[in-house]
Amino acid sequence: xxxxxxxxxxxxxxxxxxxxxxxxxxxxxxxxxxxxxxxxxxxxxxxxxxxxxxxxxxxxxxxxxxxxxxxxxxxxxxxxxxxxxxxxxxxxxxxxxxxxxxxxxxxxxxxxxxxxxxxxxxxxxxxxxxxxxxxxxxxxxxxxxxxxxxxxxxxxxxxxxxxxxxxxxxxxxxxxxxxxxxxxxxxxxxxxxxxxxxxxxxxxxxxxxxxxxxxxxxxxxxxxxxxxxxxxxxxxxxxxxxxxxxxxxxxxxxxxxxxxxxxxxxxxxxxxxxxxxxxxxxxxxxxxxxxxxxxxx
Amino acid sequence: xxxxxxxxxxxxxxxxxxxxxxxxxxxxxxxxxxxxxxxxxxxxxxxxxxxxxxxxxxxxxxxxxxxxxxxxxxxxxxxxxxxxxxxxxxxxxxxxxxxxxxxxxxxxxxxxxxxxxxxxxxxxxxxxxxxxxxxxxxxxxxxxxxxxxxxxxxxxxxxxxxxxxxxxxxxxxxxxxxxxxxxxxxxxxxxxxxxxxxxxxxxxxxxxxxxxxxxxxxxxxxxxxxxxxxxxxxxxxxxxxxxxxxxxxxxxxxxxxxxxxxxxxxxxxxxxxxxxxxxxxxxxxxxxxxxxxxxxxxxxxxxxxxxxxxxxxxxxxxxxxxxxxxxxxxxxxxxxxxxxxxxxxxxxxxxxxxxxxxxxxxxxxxxxxxxxxxxxxxxxxxxxxxxxxxxxxxxxxxxxxxxxxxxxxxxxxxxxxxxxxxx
Amino acid sequence: xxxxxxxxxxxxxxxxxxxxxxxxxxxxxxxxxxxxxxxxxxxxxxxxxxxxxxxxxxxxxxxxxxxxxxxxxxxxxxxxxxxxxxxxxxxxxxxxxxxxxxxxxxxxxxxxxxxxxxxxxxxxxxxxxxxxxxxxxxxxxxxxxxxxxxxxxxxxxxxxxxxxxxxxxxxxxxxxxxxxxxxxxxxxxxxxxxxxxxxxxxxxxxxxxxxxxxxxxxxxxxxxxxxxxxxxxxxxxxxxxxxxxxxxxxxxxxxxxxxxxxxxxxxxx
Numbered sequence: 011x012x013x014x015x016x017x018x019x020x021x022x023x024x025x026x027x028x029x030x031x032x033x034x035x036x037x038x039x040x041x042x043x044x045x046x047x048x049x050x051x052x053x054x055x056x057x058x059x060x061x062x063x064x065x066x067x068x069x070x071x072x073x074x075x076x077x078x079x080x081x082x083x084x085x086x087x088x089x090x091x092x093x094x095x096x097x098x099x100x101x102x103x104x105x106x107x108x109x110x111x112x113x114x115x116x117x118x119x120x121x122x123x124x125x126x127x128x129x130x131x132x133x134x135x136x137x138x139x140x141x142x143x144x145x146x147x148x149x150x151x152x153x154x155x156x157x158x159x160x161x162x163x164x165x166x167x168x169x170x171x172x173x174x175x176x177x178x179x180x181x182x183x184x185x186x187x188x189x190x191x192x193x194x195x196x197x198x199x200x201x202x203x204x205x206x207x208x209x210x211x212x213x214x215x216x217x218x219x220x221x222x223x224x225x226x227x228x229x230x231x232x233x234x235x236x237x238x239x240x241x242x243x244x245x246x247x248x249x250x251x252x253x254x255x256x257x258x259x260x261x262x263x264x265x266x267x268x269x270x271x272x273x274x275x276x277x278x279x280x281x282x283x284x285x286x287x288x289x290x291x292x293x294x295x296x297x298x299x300x301x302x303x304x305x306x307x
Numbered sequence: 308x309x310x311x312x313x314x315x316x317x318x319x320x321x322x323x324x325x326x327x328x329x330x331x332x333x334x335x336x337x338x339x340x341x342x343x344x345x346x347x348x349x350x351x352x353x354x355x356x357x358x359x360x361x362x363x364x365x366x367x368x369x370x371x372x373x374x375x376x377x378x379x380x381x382x383x384x385x386x387x388x389x390x391x392x393x394x395x396x397x398x399x400x401x402x403x404x405x406x407x408x409x410x411x412x413x414x415x416x417x418x419x420x421x422x423x424x425x426x427x428x429x430x431x432x433x434x435x436x437x438x439x440x441x442x443x444x445x446x447x448x449x450x451x452x453x454x455x456x457x458x459x460x461x462x463x464x465x466x467x468x469x470x471x472x473x474x475x476x477x478x479x480x481x482x483x484x485x486x487x488x489x490x491x492x493x494x495x496x497x498x499x500x501x502x503x504x505x506x507x508x509x510x511x512x513x514x515x516x517x518x519x520x521x522x523x524x525x526x527x528x529x530x531x532x533x534x535x536x537x538x539x540x541x542x543x544x545x546x547x548x549x550x551x552x553x554x555x556x557x558x559x560x561x562x563x564x565x566x567x568x569x570x571x572x573x574x575x576x577x578x579x580x581x582x583x584x585x586x587x588x589x590x591x592x593x594x595x596x597x598x599x600x601x602x603x604x605x606x607x608x609x610x611x612x613x614x615x616x617x618x619x620x621x622x623x624x625x626x627x628x629x630x631x632x633x634x635x636x637x638x639x640x641x642x643x644x645x646x647x648x649x650x651x652x653x654x655x656x657x658x659x660x661x662x663x664x665x666x667x668x669x670x671x672x673x674x675x676x677x678x679x680x681x682x683x684x685x686x687x688x689x690x691x692x693x694x695x696x697x698x699x700x701x702x703x704x705x706x707x708x709x710x711x712x713x714x715x716x717x718x719x720x721x722x723x724x725x726x727x728x729x730x
Numbered sequence: 731x732x733x734x735x736x737x738x739x740x741x742x743x744x745x746x747x748x749x750x751x752x753x754x755x756x757x758x759x760x761x762x763x764x765x766x767x768x769x770x771x772x773x774x775x776x777x778x779x780x781x782x783x784x785x786x787x788x789x790x791x792x793x794x795x796x797x798x799x800x801x802x803x804x805x806x807x808x809x810x811x812x813x814x815x816x817x818x819x820x821x822x823x824x825x826x827x828x829x830x831x832x833x834x835x836x837x838x839x840x841x842x843x844x845x846x847x848x849x850x851x852x853x854x855x856x857x858x859x860x861x862x863x864x865x866x867x868x869x870x871x872x873x874x875x876x877x878x879x880x881x882x883x884x885x886x887x888x889x890x891x892x893x894x895x896x897x898x899x900x901x902x903x904x905x906x907x908x909x910x911x912x913x914x915x916x917x918x919x920x921x922x923x924x925x926x927x928x929x930x931x932x933x934x935x936x937x938x939x940x941x942x943x944x945x946x947x948x949x950x951x952x953x954x955x956x957x958x959x960x961x962x963x964x965x966x967x968x969x970x971x972x973x974x975x976x977x978x979x980x981x982x983x984x985x986x987x988x989x990x991x992x993x994x995x996x997x998x999x
Contacts, residue, residue: 019825025902026825033816034831036872039857041838044849051849061728101746108743115744121986122747125754128982129975130931130949136956136971137753140760140964143561144553145570146769148756160493165502165556167706180750188990241844244933247953253502254556254702262844262934269848270382270938272691273410278848285845293840351787372942375954383941386851390860392941564964568769589766 045286052279063276070280079256079264080281086171087261091239093175094182099231101183103224106190107216124184131181135245138177139164142249167257170250174258177245182238186231193227194220233296240285261285335625338370340387340397342380342610352645360632367625377403377610388412388615395618396626401439401611402686402694404447405525409688409729414616415445419623428631431652438683440611442525448611449630450651452642454578455605455674455681456511458598462591464489464572475573475595479515479541482573482598486551489572496551498571499542503559505701506694508575510606510685512538517601520697525687526730530697530719531712534601539711541600543704556702577608578674581647585668594670596677605677606684609648640664649674687722688729696721761968768965781969785955788966790943791973794951797863801936801947802929804863808871809925810918816872817880818906822892838874844934851938861941870929876921883917884910920992930978948974 052070057063074080109120126134141148142163150160163173197220205215243262246252252259252267259267261281269278343349350373357371374380377400384397399407407413420429432450440448462472468488476482486496499508510520518534521527529535546554552571566574567587575597584592597605612630614623632638639655642648644664650656656665656675665672687693700718703709709717760768761782767775785791819825820832843850850869851860859865887910895905911918933949940946946954952974956967982989 022823023825026819026823026828029815029819029823030831033812033835033872033877036812036868037835037838037874039853040843040850040869040872041841041846042834044846044853045841047849047852048846105743105746108739108746111739113740113743115747119743119747120990121983122751124986124990125751125979125982128927128978129754130933130952132931132933132949132953133971133975134753136952136967137757139561140757140968141753143558143564143769143964144555146561146564146568146964148771151771160553162553162555162557165558165706167703167708180753184750191990237840237842241842244949247933247937248956251503253698254706255699255708265845266847266934266938270386271378272689272695273385273406274692275848282845282848286841289840289842289845290837293837350789373954374941379954382938386855386860386938387941390855391858392861561964564765564769568766587765 048279048282048286052276052283054276056274056276070276071284074277074280074284079259082256083259083261083264086257086259087239089171090175090178090260091236093172094178094239095232095235098179098182098186098235099228101179102186102231103190103228105183105187106194107220109187110191110194123187126181126183127185127188129181131242131244132248134177134181135248138173138180138245139248142173164250164258165254167254170254170258174245174249174260177249178238178242181242182235186235189227189231190224193224197223233292236292237289240289334366334368335621336368336370336393337395337622337625337629338372338387338393339626339629340372340374340380340384340394340399342374342377342398349646352642356633356638356642360629363632364625364628367628369629385410385412388617394615395622396612396614396630398451398610399613401448401450401453401607401609402684402690404440404442404611404613405686405688406690407613408442408447412616413447413613414618414623415447416449416614416627417446419614419627425627425631431654432634433649433652433678435607435678435681435683436649436651439607439686448613449634451610451612451630451634452579452646452648453607453609453611453651454648455607455677456508456575456597457578457581457605457670457673457677458573458575458595459566459584460573460593460595461566461569461571462593464494464569464590468572472591472593475593476598477603478598479600483545483549483551486545486549486573490551494569495553495571497545497573497575498552498557498562498565499545499575500559500562501556501702501705504577504608505556505705506685506697507606507608509539509542509697509701510682511575511597511604512542514604514606514682515597515600515602516541519682520685521687523683525690526726528687528693528697528719528722528726530700530715530722536711536715539701539704539715542701543711546705555706578647578649579609581670581674582645583647585647585670594673596673596680599680602680603677604680604682607678607681608684643671647671647674649678687726689725692725693722757968758972760965761972763965765963765965768968781965782973784963784966785970785973788970789951789955791948791951791970793943794946794948794974795977797940797945798930798947798949801863801866801945802926805867805870805929806922806925808867809873809876809921812872813876813880813921814906814911816877818884818910820877820881821884835874835877838872839878843869847935847938850935854939860939861945863945865939866936866945866947867929869935873925876925879917879921880914883914887913916992923989923992927978927982 053065053067054063055061055066055069105123109116109123113119144150144160144162144165147163149163153161161169163169201219202215205219210218240262243260246258246260246263250258252263262285265278265281265285268274268281341353353371353373357369361367361369372383374383380397381399381403384394384399387394416429420426429446436450436453437446440446440450458475460475465472465475465485470485470488476485482497489496501508513520513535516534516538518529518532518538520529520535545552562574562576563580563584565571567584567589569590581594596603612634614626618626634651636650636652636654636658637660639650639652640658640661643650643655643661650661655661656672661671685694685697696718700709700714703714704711762777762779763772763775764778764780816835820828854860854865854868857865859868891909891913892905895909900908931949932947933953936947937950937953940950952970955970
């Protein structure tokens with residue numbers, strides 16, 4: 011940072027902190043303080059009419075680890091992440107390559123890919139609920155044409171989570187495509203021409219030149235997709251409510267349920283702390299192990 | 308103008324302003340949260356009832372807030388209370404009573420309804436509908452939008468299959484036999500929903516098999532009782548063995564549509580859907596009480612009025628007036644006709660409106676007829692969690708993940724863990 | 731051979747596009763047909779507006795639209811102010827503690843407001859902002875993403891412009907307002923697009939902190955309207971869904987090019 015503004019040091023310090031003050035206050039109120047408060051409240055038992063809340067140390071965590079539902083939810087969320095992250099990135103990449111190449115009806119294709127992104131997840135879930143309904147839903151109707159028997163997509167433990175995953179991918183891929191499109195447009199045209207002259211096929215060009223150049227974008231998208239795999243749960247409220255038998259329950263929904271349906275704030279707090287620790291680990295990996303310069307300079 | 312006159316002018320102005328903002332009489336303002344759990348634009352019906360009440364009682368102003376389904380409404384009402392927003396009364400799940408008492412949020416009606424007329428009023432409801440609200444010797448909930456489970460059946464399909472359309476099944480065996488006759492061409496004989504309110508449907512099966520799921524004090528559950536296990540095995544057998552019902556869980560929300568489209572010839576559902584089915588059915592349908600096995604029976608369901616504890620004397624009196632108005636026979640009859648919910652008192656079925664409606668549309672009376680065999684809906688302390696465990700056990704069995712005995716055994720253990728703190 | 735492949739690719743791209751858009755197209759179609767026609771897939775059944783009428787009467791949609799609009803505006807204004815100030819400090823000023831604070835801000839990228847719903851709800855209640863637009867918007871105003879974006883944009887402003895303005899006697903805030911903000915206009919536009927579409931669609935947090943029709947945004951209203959307890963009426967829900975997505979969708983379709991361009995230009999990445 012060679013350039014500097016011509017102000018004396020003291021003034022810069024005063025201005026700097028003053029300018030940061032509003033954001034700092036809000037960040038403290040709605041991120042840092044709540045994070046600490048969550049940790050603190052996870053150390054207390056739940057107060058009831060018969061017994062006031064008391065300090066219980068790590069008891070809430072032990073209870074959580076002994077709760078089979080918690081592990082089901084963790085497993086679900088891992089599957090959810092492991093499926094939505096790579097698949098939506100893969101599809102987004104394919105979409106971007108297509109939307110950037112000379113194909114017929116490119117405008118339509120681009121719009122079609124991107125449109126789901128504009129919809130609220132709640133609305134998307136409403137659309138898909140209709141698809142998944144057994145017998146009456148579109149999926150079963152189409153399946154019926156080919157002689158498949160009806161499948162209760164949202165009502166079976168082995169399909170419910172996947173039904174949820176598909177909606178997430180549908181919603182996300184178009185958004186990630188935009189980032190790839192942006193990156194693709196920065197690839198200089200003469201690279202392509204050079205490759206053409208060399209007689210490299212388009213596939214070779216894509217694999218050898220384009221994909222490596224897209225690596226930083228991919229990393230960025232990956233982090234976003236990972237965050238989304240924690241955050242994107244709105245459709246559960248419409249599609250499955252975490253059922254059947256917790257088969258599609260994700261961790262944030264579980265937190266919501268414990269806090270606002272079961273009124274078990276300490277258990278919700280303990281779960282939140284665990285999620286925060288995991289997220290911060292992801293952040294640390296992102297900052298210190300992956301190439302930092304590409305994104306944050 | 309000297310300082311003194313200025314000040315007195317100011318004071319006079321202030322007084323005048325106060326006089327203007329205060330109405331001539333003291334108006335009590337009430338905020339009421341309520342859910343709608345059945346189809347149709349029922350908020351309008353509630354709004355109209357409120358408007359009628361306000362017209363009669365000009366000293367009370369009511370803000371009725373529609374807050375979604377039962378769970379949404381409970382969350383919203385409690386959030387409001389915790390955030391210091393006004394809320395004096397709410398219509399909430401009848402089965403939330405234990406938890407509301409435990410959190411010291413509600414106040415019993417018998418301590419507010421103390422004059423003779425009000426005491427009589429407390430006794431005017433069907434006892435089966437009062438059961439969920441009577442705890443520890445107090446009355447905590449007043450029935451409002453109450454239902455039971457009834458069996459809807461497609462008369463056209465019954466006739467097609469050579470069954471007597473005027474005599475729907477009365478026992479489990481008859482139901483299975485009818486189901487077998489009705490299951491053909493990819494259409495099903497029977498559907499019992501198993502999402503959302505699985506425990507409720509299951510409670511019906513258990514009571515029909517001779518066993519209640521919980522004790523009257525909300526402290527014990529009997530999930531692992533042999534009769535209860537057998538009831539769940541029967542439910543599972545409907546799809547596995549008898550093949551009259553699709554396997555897996557059946558969605559509560561889309562079931563009505565499935566019935567209306569003829570995907571199933573019979574369905575179990577809340578009476579709260581009666582009007583919606585009536586309005587949309589393109590075939591002749593009937594409604595009957597649920598079939599029995601050892602005995603007939605159904606749980607009641609739906610929402611009760613609750614009065615919040617942090618209220619002033621005036622607010623309580625006004626809230627009581629409002630609740631009395633909304634549960635009065637005439638209003639209850641209107642509400643029942645608009646929704647399919649039950650009239651909450653015997654007197655409501657004696658009103659002209661409901662008498663005429665019942666004569667013209669007999670299914671409207673089935674829920675009432677079932678009341679003599681009705682039991683309180685499943686409710687305990689920690690009710691959401693205990694119920695959630697039961698729902699999961701049911702779904703695990705219906706989807707073939709676990710057998711009935713072990714699934715219910717686990718649910719029972721979990722319930723024991725949760726309830727032991729309250730004993 | 732390669733031409734053949736290219737045709738296959740084109741077909742694949744279009745097929746994917748059709749799959750991608752089909753839920754929306756189907757819901758659109760269903761919204762204009764009776765439930766019975768919709769679930770039985772009678773393609774040539776007559777069209778009807780009845781579902782829209784039923785849906786429209788079923789909830790105060792106009793109020794929901796207004797709420798969402800106000801909410802999105804409040805959030806956006808708050809974000810613009812806060813991120814501009816903070817972004818400028820991070821980009822152009824040197825003062826002790828800056829790097830440390832910047833790392834704290836970046837951490838917020840991962841401490842999602844969504845995860846902290848319980849404590850944030852308690853905080854909003856404490857501040858007396860429960861069931862207000864400000865209460866819904868505040869946790870999102872000091873957006874780390876926005877601060878980061880503004881910092882990037884301000885860093886690329888030539889220092890000469892700053893000096894020139896200074897010589898003309900502008901104060902620091904004056905320079906920020908007259909030099910930096912106008913030059914960062916594309917960034918503001920792109921950020922606004924992201925912010926608006928995010929908050930137009932936000933659900934979980936508004937679900938928790940709004941209680942009445944006076945503040946309830948579209949998404950929450952839609953979820954309440956379609957509460958499956960009421961027995962889903964597919965056509966009416968499709969109609970309600972179409973109504974609630976229409977404004978943003980239409981705006982997007984009209985400004986599609988600008989939308990994508992805005993992204994590309996600022997290279998949000």
